[in-house]
Amino acid sequence: MKPARFEYERPSDIAGAIALLQREDIAVKIIAGGQSLGPMLNLRLAQPDLLVDITGLAELKHVEESSDCIIVGACITHADMEDARVPDVTHGALPAVARSIAYRAVRNRGTIGGSLAHADPSADWVASLAAIGADVLIRGPAGQRSLAVADFVTGVFEVALEQGEMVEAVRIPRISRSARWGYYKICRKTGELAQAVAAVLHDPEQAVFRAVIGATESTPVVFTDASSLFGGNSVTERPHALDAGLADQALAAAGMTDKLDRQIHVVALRRAMDKAMRA
Amino acid sequence: MTKQGVGSRVLRKEDDRLLRGRGQFIADLRMAGLQDVAFVRSPLAHARIRGISVPPEYQGAVFTAADLTDIKPIRAVSGLPGFKVSEQPSLACGKVRHVGEMVAMCVAATRAEAEDIAASVQLDLEELPAVHDMLAGRKSDTALLHEAWGDNIFLETNVEVNIAAALDAPIKVTREISTARQCQVPMEGRGVVAHWDNRLDQLVVHSSTQMPHIVRSGLSECLGIEHGRIRVISPDVGGGFGHKGILLPEEVVLCWLTMRLGHPVRWLEDRREHLTASANCREHHYRITGYASRDGKLLGIDCEATVDSGAYSSYPFSACLEAAQVASILPGPYDFPSYRCRTWSVATNKCPILPYRGVARTGVCFALELVLDAIAREAGIEPHELRLKNLVRPEQMPFDNITKKHFDSGDYPQALSRAIAAIDLPALRERQRRGEADGRLVGLGMAIYCEQAAHGTSVYAGWGIPMVPGFEQATARVTPDGGLELRVGVHSHGQGHETTLAQVANEILGIDISRIKVLHGDTAFTPYSTGTWGSRCTVMAGGAVSRACEEIARRAIAIGAFMLKADAGTLSVRDGCVCGPAGSVTLQEIAYVWYRRPQDLPADVNPGGLEITAGYKPQRDSGTFSYGAHAAVVAVDAETGAVEILDYVIVEDGGKLVNPMVVDGQLYGGLAQGVGTALYEEMPFDGSGQPLASTFADYLLPGPTEVPEPRMFHMETLSPYTQFGVKGIGEGAAIAPPAAITNAINDALRPLGAAELLHSPVTPRRVLQAIAVARMGKAA
Structure with a gap:
């Protein structure tokens, strides 16, 4: 369990990193916190020729708060979020998600950008940031572009990054003070990867009612308008109880064939909603 | 003095180093010229080996069964009637019989480089049907692991006592119950460092093992080297649980390798090896x-x-x-x-x-x-x-x-x-x-x-396995300054023997446990023992330490009686002293006389002195x-x-x-x-x-x-x-x-x-x- 040989670069600015990522003659991989890539290197599941360490890039630790959102650099750690070293525009929603990621040792090093770029279907950020309506800010040779988290994640460990592109930051929208948020995770033991996650954001002021079911065998199942799942009231009204049958059908339609698997995902969604309504 | 003897909740002596991260485990060993070994392990559960190809640049760094012509397979025979014998080659020979079985041994300056070499070795395997389900494996028409057996049954037993009497009981409950296969997952994996000591003309094997003496016997049998030319050292061991109660094929081949190459070699089990090549229990x-x-x-x-x-x-x-x-x-x-x-x-x-x-x-x-x-x-x-x-x-x-x-x-x-x-x-x-x-x-x-x-x-003789425990022995030596050294052949890998065996000695001699040193884990200076398994150490090694300390007490009393000019029958050992009605003399003073002023000893003193090896078995x-x-x-x-x-x-x-x-x-x-x-x-x-x-x-x-x-x-x-x-x-x-x-x-x-x-x-x-x-x- 020792990595295959690789070269290592630690560029001092984003342009330098992008230049290295553009090399087509070799396999290049970015490393930030290394909490997923480290084990993959040791297991030789990843055998890049070159590792580009982006933890030296000050831009990626940058945080910019505005009236409607906050932009957090890709190298902001889970612990930065957990401890609210980064201003929280979600009234405690995302710090609580951060607190539930793996173990503190992982959170100290693991980064929000790394988690999204790795796109493990069980990752907490993939589901929760999709539900909160965050965008991924992407930097590449052609400049900057952005994608909603739900569009950025295209499959299991697959994201919409082109050759030479990297995650630069995440834009997290400010949610209303009256918004209801619920996040629920089912996992075998503390710190393990989730077997089912669900997140619900009900923010009538901004006319948002979004639900996400994560830890599926593929991309998260996103309900941009979750009203119909919860009795069909308009987004400004109080939702009814979850229509479990509908949720089950949606999961089946998304390709989740196993009945018990669907069951725990539906339970996670119902409990996330329970938490949201209790909050 | 605070009570430290049998029954006392004293803090563990070994924890001072273990909790400060100062333990000395296999991976902490440093040795000049040490090279690391990685194994090519079988990716298939059952296959015939058609060929093993090594890139030309790595010839000389890769060894296979074809190189190991001078070592014997591991044979652990049970004497129970009907037991079928398997021969486990240290490197797979002809067939592989489980995922993770070692096929080739690769050696390099670092483990990473050894893994590079291992990754370059190509195996040509002809896959055979695998027996993955024991119930199916019981049937005779399944694939055979050891063809000569004709089936896959190591042993079948039957015990019956008057079962007919129960068959028409009013309550009859039948269940099919099973347990999964597990790994033992000690915090420290297995590990071996082997080198040849030219001065002692001896193979020195450091291994993370529960049973150094048994490993020595096993190595002697497989390598064809007499016991006296093998020394097995078990340093701090981070958990055993049975996973380290074994003669490892890795131990055998690393010994062979160091003799072949002339420099120290090391193998450290990694977690993937542990999980995939060593899921070995409970099913x-x-x-x-x-x-x-x-x-x-x-x-x-x-x-x-x-x-x-x-x-x-x-x-x-x-x-x-x-x-x-x-x-x-x-x-x-x-x-x-x-x-x-x-x-x-x-x-x-x-x-x-x-x-x-x-x-x-x-x-x-x-x-x-x-x-x-x-x-x-x-x-x-x-x-x-x-x-x-x-x-x-x-x-x-x-x-x-x-x-x-x-x-x-x-x-x-x-x-x-x-x-x-x-x-x-x-x-x-x-x-x-x-x-x-x-x-x-x-x-x-x-x-x-x-x-x-x-x-x-009496129990193990009936099983007839390669190891039958007899009397357990311990050596006790009072040092010239009145401390105590205990040497035992069992090994401690979390059990706390450095404390508990000292408590046993303290109970008998009253020497403060801070002055009692328990030495274990080295065939060179401990009495033979089957080692640590079967929850046996407190009973067996504790008993042996008691016997040795009792004899030390008797000899100290004999010298003390002379020094006190008292009748030995009136004396006893308490709190580190030989005490009598008219006075006492410390074990330290007795030790000083024995070692430093023999001219003051009585003429009829026991020439064995203040060092003894004693054996013990329960009644x-x-x-x-x-x-x-x-x-x-x-x-x-x-x-x-x-x-x-x-x-x-x-x-x-x-x-x-x-x-x-x-x-x-x-x-x-x-x-x-x-x-x-x-x-x-x-x-x-x-x-x-x-x-x-x-x-x-x-x-x-x-x-x-x-x-x-x-x-x-x-x-x-x-x-x-x-x-x-x-x-x-x-x-x-x-x-x-x-x-x-x-x-x-x-x-x-x-x-x-x-x-x-x-x-x-x-x-x-x-x-x-x-x-x-x-x-x-x-x-x-």
Whole structure:
């Protein structure tokens, strides 16, 4: 369990990193916190020729708060979020998600950008940031572009990054003070990867009612308008109880064939909603 | 002086270095010229080796079976009638028989480079059908691992006592019960460093092992080198649990390699190797029937037990160590008149079985205790009432049970009653009637076990395995300044012997334990011993230390009598002094005279002086029987299948406890592993014999948040046969948790009419499946 040989670069600015990522003659991989890539290197599941360490890039630790959102650099750690070293525009929603990621040792090093770029279907950020309506800010040779988290994640460990592109930051929208948020995770033991996650954001002021079911065998199942799942009231009204049958059908339609698997995902969604309504 | 002797809760001496990270483990060794080894391991469970190709640039750095012409395969033969012998080549020869079997050995300056070389070696394998299911493997028309056998059965046994009398009992409960294959996962993996010492003309093998002397014997047999030219050193060992109670093929080939290359070589087991090449324990299957009277009196047990023994017979315990024991220990601490048990040790395309803390008992306890709960439900009585009706009673002690196991002492009903009282059964039943605010289902389960420990010559001679324990020896030496050195052949890898054996010596000589040094783990300076296994060290090595210290006391008294001008008959050793009615002299003063002023010694002094090697065996060597009652309260989330342990009670009787705090530690550790077996740990295999978990993300271990804080209660019923009345307790706490927890889950699910959970680990998915099956049954 020792990595295959690789070269290592630690560029001092984003342009330098992008230049290295553009090399087509070799396999290049970015490393930030290394909490997923480290084990993959040791297991030789990843055998890049070159590792580009982006933890030296000050831009990626940058945080910019505005009236409607906050932009957090890709190298902001889970612990930065957990401890609210980064201003929280979600009234405690995302710090609580951060607190539930793996173990503190992982959170100290693991980064929000790394988690999204790795796109493990069980990752907490993939589901929760999709539900909160965050965008991924992407930097590449052609400049900057952005994608909603739900569009950025295209499959299991697959994201919409082109050759030479990297995650630069995440834009997290400010949610209303009256918004209801619920996040629920089912996992075998503390710190393990989730077997089912669900997140619900009900923010009538901004006319948002979004639900996400994560830890599926593929991309998260996103309900941009979750009203119909919860009795069909308009987004400004109080939702009814979850229509479990509908949720089950949606999961089946998304390709989740196993009945018990669907069951725990539906339970996670119902409990996330329970938490949201209790909050 | 604070009391430090037998029974004292003194802090462990070894923890000063271990807790400060100053332990010296295999990977801490530094040696000039050391090179690392990585192995090419078989990717297939069963295949014929057609070829092994090594890139030209790595010729000379890769070795295969073709190079090892001068070493013998590992043979661990059992003398039990009908046992079939396997020959385990140190590097695979002709065939590979399990995933992870070593095919080639690659050596380089670093492990990473050795792995590079290993990755470049191409294997040409012709895949053969694999035996991945032991029940299928029992049938003769399946693929054969060892063709000459004609089947895949290492050993079949049958025990029968008057079973016919039970067959028409009014209550008859049959269950199919099984336990998953597990890894042992010590914190420190295995590791070997081998080099040749030219000055001593000796092979020096550092190995993370529980049994340095047995490893030396095994190496001598495989390498054809006499014992005197092999020295095995076991440094600090970070947990053994049976995983390190073995002669490793890795040890054999590293010894060969260092002799071939002339420089030190090292292999350190990594976690992937551990998980995929070493899932070696606990996989049992039982078809078991319990017979009882209407009021719950047990009339008989009839069982077919199958154990997945893996591909080879491991040295020294052999491939039948579990199945052959199952038949004799299945009755547990219960007294009933009819019994039958057939067992099969089946060779499969998995790595060879090893003993794991509890050795067979964990599976046996699981099977029997689950069936007892099923009988209690059938009889309509509380599970503890059923057990109280059938447990061996204190007035029957010593008691020979239906399989001739000799129970030395104990009060089993009291242990169970105390556990049930601690749980507060009426309150728990009321809580169940009320229901939980969060909708979860609460249940109570219990299990009681006995642990035969420190069993010796008479037991093992019957098995006829390569290792039969005899007298255990210890060397005691008073140093010239009045300290004490103890040398023992057992090894401590978490047990705390550096403290507890010092406490035993302190009890006899009164020397402060800070001045007692326990030396172990080196064949060069310790008496021969079969090592640390079978919860034997406190009984055996503790007994030997006692005998040696008693003799030291006698000799000190003889010198002291001369110095005090007193009659030896009036003197005794207390608090580090030889004391008499008219004065005393310290052991330090006696030592000074013996070593530094021999001119002051009496003419008839014992020339053996203040150093002695003494041997010990209990009055009966059939083993001590420690035992415990475990009771668990769980909450089951019927929507997700999640199980939380709300309360856990252990009432344990280990005879005289040398250090109750160390025993508490054994209970904590055993419980943690038991919780792992109950709820988390499982190495699944696919139909081609591939192990499916290769990291801790797939092979789940309980962590601090999953292991409950147990409420522990000690009883101390002395063994009539051992020094101080001690009993072995090292494994017990790992035996009962799977049964207690699963019984609690089944109790919790009763309101749903759920099918019982009968397979460990009880994963959330298995819980949901059981509930789904029950719902279908209700609907039908």
